[in-house]
Amino acid sequence: MIYYFSGTGNSKWIAEEMARRTEDECKSLSGEKTLRSIEDEVLGLVFPIYAWGVPEVVLDFIKTIQGKPSYTYAIATCGEEAGYAMKSLQKKLPLDACYTVVMPNNYVVGSNLEPEDSIRKKITKAKEDLFHMADEVKNRRKVVKVEEGTFPLLKSTLIHFGFNLAARTTKPFYVTDACISCGQCARDCPAEAIEMREGKPVYVKNKCYMCTSCINKCPVEAIQYGKGTEKRGRYQFRDLTL
Ligand SMILES: Cc1cc2nc3c(=O)[nH]c(=O)nc-3n(C[C@H](O)[C@H](O)[C@H](O)COP(=O)(O)O)c2cc1C
Structure with missing residues (x-):
């Protein structure tokens, strides 16, 4: 099962495409509060990066997972870079594969909307990424393909902390x-x-x-x-x- 969190549809689209391409199912993790046992099945997680970190709602969801999935992967969508978000996730949920997929930036609160040309280019590249990710997940590969960007430690610690504290x-x-x-x-x-x-x-x-x-x-x-x-x-x- 693939669980996703998505504010504006990027991560939902990636989750749906992964489900289609790997013959799996996907489901929104919003509002999922009961403990679930995942034994001997593939667990996928798809979510957006918020201030170089993993959204709190996703971290809360992870706490509801029990058992030992046969293979676990996570895909973070981001406008540009994820910092050490996936490294911090890996400490809470052991991952066999983790990826970032660069998608249009939805943070209109802090930045202008991207031009259509840039949006089109990102979606074209995301489709290439999907092709490879689906193949690797189907073959249970151990893969790390993460765009960490510059100064990842600073961004994923201090700035992410500041975001959770003051910018929400x-x-x-x-x-x-x-x-x-x-x-x-x-x-x-x-x-x-x-x-x-x-x-x-x-x-x-x-x-x-x-x-x-x-x-x-x-x-x-x-x-x-x-x-x-x-x-x-x-x-x-x-x-x-x-
Ligand atoms: C609050 C907030 C913080 C964000 N922080 C980052 C960031 O640190 N790095 C980045 O590349 N994109 C960042 N973004 C952009 C989103 O991660 C990106 O647009 C994502 O694909 C949105 O996914 P969704 O449509 O599934 O909600 C941020 C967006 C929001 C709303």
Whole structure:
């Protein structure tokens, strides 16, 4: 079974493609809290990199796994680089194979949307990666193909710590008059941080995973985060190479 976490669809697409290519099944790990025993079967994990680290929701999920899978692999999607995220994951979950796949950056809270050309190039390269990863997983190979980038130790320790401490606050989120009360943001929030009150989304928790699902998937771009997102585009996975 392949478990995935995904805010804007990149990791979901990779998980679905891996499932199709390795004749496996995939499932979202959001909300999975009960202990599960995985014995003698393949365990795959697909998730995005957050600030050169593994999202807290994924680390919580790992705690629910018991037993000894026959083969375990993890794929992290990232805009550019993962630092030592996979090394830190390996300490908590022994991995036979681990990969990073560079995908479009969805962090519109902190940076501009990538141009379509760059998105297309990344998806084209990701399809090549999928071809190799599926082959290696099917043949139970021991592989490490990780884009760690520059200064990985600094980024995956200090900066990742700072992100978890200070950058996951929901305070800067606000909803504009464009809101059509569809409830998509609340339904999809993996942190259950949004409630619909009198037809409008309200952030009821101080902290979330910062997955950007609410802001990127709002059909009318009514959700903003501080001033920065007002003039930025929005991202969610679409296969632009088709
Ligand atoms: C809060 C946050 C932090 C991120 N940090 C990194 C990072 O450290 N390195 C990187 O290359 N990409 C980073 N990204 C980009 C995502 O990892 C990338 O776009 C990922 O494919 C999104 O996956 P998803 O669509 O499944 O949510 C970050 C995105 C978010 C939302």
